[in-house]
Amino acid sequence: MSKLLIALFITAGLSVAGPAVAQMYASKTASTPMSKDSYTMAKTDAATQYKADKNACSSLSANAKDICMAEAKGKDNVALADAEASYQNTAKHRESARVARAQATYDVAIEKCDDQAGNAKDVCVKEAKAALVKGKANAKVDRVVADTNKDAAVKQSDARKEASVDKRDAEYKVAIEKCDALAGAAKDTCVSNAKAQFGKS
Numbered sequence: 001m002s003k004l005l006i007a008l009f010i011t012a013g014l015s016v017a018g019p020a021v022a023q024m025y026a027s028k029t030a031s032t033p034m035s036k037d038s039y040t041m042a043k044t045d046a047a048t049q050y051k052a053d054k055n056a057c058s059s060l061s062a063n064a065k066d067i068c069m070a071e072a073k074g075k076d077n078v079a080l081a082d083a084e085a086s087y088q089n090t091a092k093h094r095e096s097a098r099v100a101r102a103q104a105t106y107d108v109a110i111e112k113c114d115d116q117a118g119n120a121k122d123v124c125v126k127e128a129k130a131a132l133v134k135g136k137a138n139a140k141v142d143r144v145v146a147d148t149n150k151d152a153a154v155k156q157s158d159a160r161k162e163a164s165v166d167k168r169d170a171e172y173k174v175a176i177e178k179c180d181a182l183a184g185a186a187k188d189t190c191v192s193n194a195k196a197q198f199g200k201s
Helices: 003-014 017-033 036-057 062-088 091-113 117-144 152-179 184-197
Strands: none
Touching: 036 062, 062 091, 091 117, 117 152, 152 184
């Protein structure tokens, strides 16, 4: 098995891999496209692994099973997206692979939020959504940075501005949700501080 394919499966196995791993993977695929045979093998291996992961979940029940299934599906989606990115070797496909990783992380996080209740669950959901927004925004910025068109600098600036707004809005929603755990004057102060911090009226 090639070193690239081994690296692919290591990356796919870490469906919640951090930006450093994703960045390392992106630079690797940017210079070394995957062969069609390796791509076909990667998809077949991903399908086999997904079946094994689903079977491993069958002994669980309730939310533990839901979390296990979300992890299995996310791992499969990331493996397929990584294989596609490596085979197609374009900035757009690498962006899609990073979005798939962010989505997989989100899907698992949302299932884990079900183990909580009340405001803690609400905050958990908002934080998961904020992380998804950030992951997608960062993937878009990196794709635009990799764009070799003559207007790449303008696109990059616009993408960063849009990403910044999206991130701040997501963080604001988390801050407001945390205020819901309070009451009376404390809640009013919390909301006012959040609005001031994020420039909301």
